[in-house]
Amino acid sequence: MKTTTIILLSLGLALLSSCGSKKNTVNSLSNPYSTLSSGxxxxxxxxxENLKNMYRCSGQYAQNAQRIADVTFSSNTPIGSGGVLPAGALQLGGYASGSVTGVYAGVSAYNDIIVVKTLSGGGFTVSLSFCTYQYWISAGATVTNFMxxxxxxxxxxACSYGGVIANNTIAQISSAQAQIPTSFGPVSCQNGQYNNYNNWY
Structure with missing residues (x-):
């Protein structure tokens, strides 16, 4: 659940900073991959973009829910053998080295969306589209850190994109004095159904 762990903001930011790799850098002069569909x-x-229609914000604690602004993080650390995502904190902004070589999407049980793009320069970006959530993610909030x-x-x-499996990601939300743990599983472009955790591997 998103509400499982509450950590003070100062501790959360310290954790995200300490877990980041020195290799994770952002080209601040250019930000071509700043949205889910750019590039x-x-x-x-x-x-x-149709994923937002397929996976609408809803749920017991998400009455009148809406999506907060999309945000992109990046890393120049290559994705590992077998498509393994490198662990650690990502840098805010769309890494700008090379063209998009692959796109992959996942969704959480709360219909938050994650899109990973691999780049010819060796790095990758992670774009996020989170839903508002009572007590935790308010309208107008932003994701400020992501690990x-x-x-x-x-x-x-059978889709134009692949899948993303990301377990227990950590997001820092501007409206919450806490870290929000969220897991994502692959999505289907055909039936709009959330894939069960047991089918992720």
Missing amino acids: LTSQQASDI LQSGKITTPN
Whole structure:
């Protein structure tokens, strides 16, 4: 659950800073991959943007829910063998080295969306679209820090994008004095159904 762990903001920021790799850098002069669909083919962009219609914000603690502004983080650390995502804190901003070589999407049980783009320069970006959530994520809030812990990307299958498996990611939200743990699983471009955790591996 998003509400499982409450950590003071000062401790949360310290943790995210300490877990970051020195290799994670951002080209602050250019930010071409700042949205979920930027840098993609027209088909990929249409399919990715359609995820917001397929996975609408809803739930017991999300009455009248809406999406907060999309935000992008990045790393120049290469994704590992077998598509394993490197653990650690990411840098805010769209890393700008090279063109998009692959796009992968995942969704949480609360219909938050994650989009990973691999880049020809060797790094990758992570774009997030979070839903508001009572007591924790208010309208107008932003994701200020984001950390991967374990996960991988999966090969596209009948979709223009592949899947993302990201377990227990940590997001710092501007409206909450806490870290929000969230897990993501692969999405289907065909039926709009959330894939069960047991089918992720």
